[in-house]
Amino acid sequence: xxxxxxxxxxxxxxxxxxxxxxxxxxxxxxxxxxxxxxxxxxxxxxxxxxxxxxxxxxxxxxxxxxxxxxxxxxxxxxxxxxxxxxxxxxxxxxxxxxxxxxxxxxxxxxxxxxxxxxxxxxxxxxxxxxxxxxxxxxxxxxxxxxxxxxxxxxxxxxxxxxxxxxxxxxxxxxxxxxxxxxxxxxxxxxxxxxxxxxxxxxxxxxxxxxxxxxxxxxxxxxxxxxxxxxxxxxxxxxxxxxxxxxxxxxxxxxxxxxxxxxxxxxxxxxxxxxxxxxxxxxxxxxxxxxxxxxxxxxxxxxxxxxxxxxxxxxxxxxxxxxxxxxxxxxxxxxxxxxxxxxxxxxxxxxxxxxxxxxxxxxxxxxxxxxxxxxxxxxxxxxxxxxxxxxxxxxxxxxxxxxxxxxxxxxxxxxxxxxxxxxxxxxxxxxxxxxxxxxxxxxxxxxxxxxxxxxxxxxxxxxxxxxxxxxxxx
RNA sequence: GUCUCCAUCGUCUAGGGGUCUAGGACUCAGCUCUUUCAAGGCUGCGACACGGGUUCAAAUCCCGUUGGAGACGCCA
Numbered sequence: 001x002x003x004x005x006x007x008x009x010x011x012x013x014x015x016x017x018x019x020x021x022x023x024x025x026x027x028x029x030x031x032x033x034x035x036x037x038x039x040x041x042x043x044x045x046x047x048x049x050x051x052x053x054x055x056x057x058x059x060x061x062x063x064x065x066x067x068x069x070x071x072x073x074x075x076x077x078x079x080x081x082x083x084x085x086x087x088x089x090x091x092x093x094x095x096x097x098x099x100x101x102x103x104x105x106x107x108x109x110x111x112x113x114x115x116x117x118x119x120x121x122x123x124x125x126x127x128x129x130x131x132x133x134x135x136x137x138x139x140x141x142x143x144x145x146x147x148x149x150x151x152x153x154x155x156x157x158x159x160x161x162x163x164x165x166x167x168x169x170x171x172x173x174x175x176x177x178x179x180x181x182x183x184x185x186x187x188x189x190x191x192x193x194x195x196x197x198x199x200x201x202x203x204x205x206x207x208x209x210x211x212x213x214x215x216x217x218x219x220x221x222x223x224x225x226x227x228x229x230x231x232x233x234x235x236x237x238x239x240x241x242x243x244x245x246x247x248x249x250x251x252x253x254x255x256x257x258x259x260x261x262x263x264x265x266x267x268x269x270x271x272x273x274x275x276x277x278x279x280x281x282x283x284x285x286x287x288x289x290x291x292x293x294x295x296x297x298x299x300x301x302x303x304x305x306x307x308x309x310x311x312x313x314x315x316x317x318x319x320x321x322x323x324x325x326x327x328x329x330x331x332x333x334x335x336x337x338x339x340x341x342x343x344x345x346x347x348x349x350x351x352x353x354x355x356x357x358x359x360x361x362x363x364x365x366x367x368x369x370x371x372x373x374x375x376x377x378x379x380x381x382x383x384x385x386x387x388x389x390x391x392x393x394x395x396x397x398x399x400x401x402x403x404x405x406x407x408x409x410x411x412x413x414x415x416x417x418x419x420x421x422x423x424x425x426x427x428x429x430x431x432x433x434x435x436x437x438x439x440x441x442x443x444x445x446x447x448x449x450x451x452x453x454x455x456x457x458x459x460x461x462x463x464x465x466x467x468x469x470x471x472x473x
Numbered sequence: 474g475u476c477u478c479c480a481u482c483g484u485c486u487a488g489g490g491g492u493c494u495a496g497g498a499c500u501c502a503g504c505u506c507u508u509u510c511a512a513g514g515c516u517g518c519g520a521c522a523c524g525g526g527u528u529c530a531a532a533u534c535c536c537g538u539u540g541g542a543g544a545c546g547c548c549a
Contacts, residue, residue, distance in 0.1 A: 008549095009549095010548090010549050012549090042549060044548095044549080098547095101547095102546095102547065105546090105547085106546095109546090112474095113474075116474055116475095117474080117475085118474065118475040118476080118545080119474095119475090119545080120475095120545090142547095144547055161477095161478070161479090164477070164478080165477095166476070166477070167476090170475075170476050170477090170545095171476095172545080174546095175546090175547055177547090178547040179547060180547080182547085184546095184547070184548090184549095185548070185549050186549095188549095189549090204543095205477095205478065205479090205542090205543065205544095206543055206544065207543095207544085208477060208478065208543075208544070209476075209477065209543080209544040209545065210544080210549095212477090230478085232478085232479080232542095233542075233543070235542080237484090239541070239542070240542075240543095241542075241543070267485095270485065270486080270498095271485070272485095274485085274486060274487080276487065276488090277487070277497085278486095278487075278496075278497045278498075279497095280485090280486090280497085280498060297479095297486085298478070298479055298480095299478095299479055299480070299542095300478095300479075300541090300542065300543090301484085301485065301486090302483095302484055302485075303484095303485095304484050304485065304499065304500085306484080306499060306500055307484075307485065307498080307499045307500080308499095309499095310498090310499060310500085311499085313511090313512085317512080354511090355512095356511060356512045356513090357510070357511045357512075358511090359511095382509095414508095417508090427508090428508065429507095429508050429509085430508095431508090432508040432509080433508065433509070435508090436508075436509070442509090442510095443509060443510085444509050444510040444511085445509070445510070446509095446510090446511095447507095447508075447509090448508055448509080449508085
C-alpha cells in the first residue's frame with residue numbers, strides 16, 4: 001500500500017516552527033518510503049482564516065524546500081459534506097442528540113471543578129426517551145450530536161511511544177456536530193484523513209488525547225485506522241510548548257532575519273531526532289536517506305537559537321557567491337546599494353572577505369558598507385588608541401610607496417608594510433591599525449591587506465589622502 | 474484536579490546489560506593562531522533525578538517516588 005502522509009496546518013497567519021518540523025518529518029517519511037506528502041489547510045474556522053494566511057504557509061514550506069505532492073486541499077471545500085455521515089452514524093446507535101446548552105454545560109463543568117472532580121459530559125441527554133427527543137426536535141430546540149463512548153479500554157501503537165492505552169471512562173462523550181450543524185475538529189480530521197487514504201498520521205504530542213477520540217470516530221465510521229506517530233514538542237527556553245509568547249516562532253521571520261533555509265532545516269530536523277553518531281550536518285537528501293520514525297525521541301526539545309545561529313554561520317561560510325548574490329541583492333537594496341552597479345568579481349571578493357564573520361546573511365551590508373561608500377566618520381575610541389601625528393606621517397609615506405606599485409595585490413601590499421615597519425623599527429600593527437581606521441572608519445573588519453586589494457589602489461590612496469590631510473586630530 | 478507522555482552536561486544529543494573513570498555538538502571560560510573581529514586548533518567547566526528490585530554485572534530492564542510537560546472547549 002502506498003504511504004500517504006499529510007500536514008494539516010490551520011492558517012493562523014504564520015508557519016509555526018513546530019508545524020514546520022512536523023511537516024519536515026512527514027515529508028522525509030514520505031520520501032523515504034516513496035509515498036505521497038499531502039498539504040491540507042484546516043480552514044474551517046472562517047473567522048480566523050484567509051487566503052493570505054494560507055499563502056504564508058505555502059511560502060514557508062516552499063522556502064524550506066518541503067514540497068507537497070498533492071494539495072493544497074481546503075477543509076472548507078468539503079464543509080457541506082460532513083453531515084452526509086450523520087445517517088450512517090445514527091444507524092450504529094453510537095451517537096445521540098444532546099440538548100444541553102453551553103450555559104448549562106458550563107455550570108455543571110464549573111461545579112465539577114469546584115468539587116474537585118474530573119469533568120466529563122454527564123450523559124444527561126442519553127437518558128432522554130425517543131419521544132422526548134422527537135418532541136424537542138420538533139419544537140425546534142437546538143441540539144448537538146455526541147458520540148457514545150463504549151465501556152472498555154482504547155489503545156494504539158504509536159510509532160514513537162509504543163503502546164498507549166487509556167480507559168474509555170476517561171474519554172468524554174464529545175460533540176461530533178455543533179448546534180449550528182458544523183463538524184467538530186476531531187470529526188473533520190478523521191473524515192478527511194480517511195477520504196485521502198492517509199496511512200500514517202505524524203503530528204505533535206499534543207494530539208495524543210485527540211487520538212483516542214479519533215480512534216472511536218474511525219470505528220464509528222467503519223474506516224481503517226491509520227498508524228499514529230506523535231512527535232515530542234519543540235519547547236522554549238522555559239521548557240514550555242513553543243508559542244507566540246515564547247518569542248519568534250514564525251518560520252518566515254527566521255528567513256527575514258537572515259537564516260538560510262538549509263541551516264534551518266538541518267537544525268529543526270535534529271530536535272527530537274538524530275540518526276545516531278556524531279554527524280550533524282545533513283542536506284535534505286541525506287535526511288531523507290537517514291530518516292526513520294524509530295529514531296525519534298520521546299522527549300521534548302528546546303529550540304536553542306544559539307545553536308541555530310552557529311549552524312547558520314557554518315552554512316553561510318559554505319554558501320556559493322552566486323547564491324549569496326541572489327539572496328543578498330534585495331537586502332543590499334534595502335540599504336540603498338544596488339549590487340548590479342558593481343563588477344561581479346568585486347562583489348564576490350567582498351563576500352569572501354566577510355563570509356566567515358556573518359551569523360545572519362542580513363549582517364552583510366553593515367559588515368561591508370565601507371567597500372561601497374567613502375568614509376567620513378572614524379570610530380572615536382580607535383582614533384584615541386591608534387592615531388597620533390607620527391603615525392599620520394607613516395601613512396603618508398606608505399601611501400606614496402603604494403602609489404609606485406605596479407601590481408597591487410594582498411601579498412605585495414603586505415610586503416611594503418612589513419618592510420616599512422622593519423626599517424622604522426615599528427610593529428606592523430602600528431601601521432596596520434591606523435590604515436584600517438583610515439580606510440574603513442573602524443577598528444574591526446576583514447583582513448587589512450585583502451581588504452586593500454579589493455578596494456583597489458585608487459580608492460586606498462584617496463581615502464588615505466583624505467585621512468592624512470584632514471584635521472581630524 | 475484527572476488522564477497521558479517524558480526524565481543523560483545549562484541546551485541538542487550518543488548510549489539499547491559489561492567496551493562508560495559516560496562520547497559528540499552548541500553555550501561559557503582559558504590558551505593558541507593573528508593586523509582587529511570572527512573563523513580555526515587545543516584545553517577546561519559540566520550530566521546518567523531519587524529509591525527499590527532483576528542480574529555475576531545497570532545510564533541501559535522492571536516497579537515506585539519525585540520532577541517536568543501536554544491534553545482536558547459547541548478552538549483547531
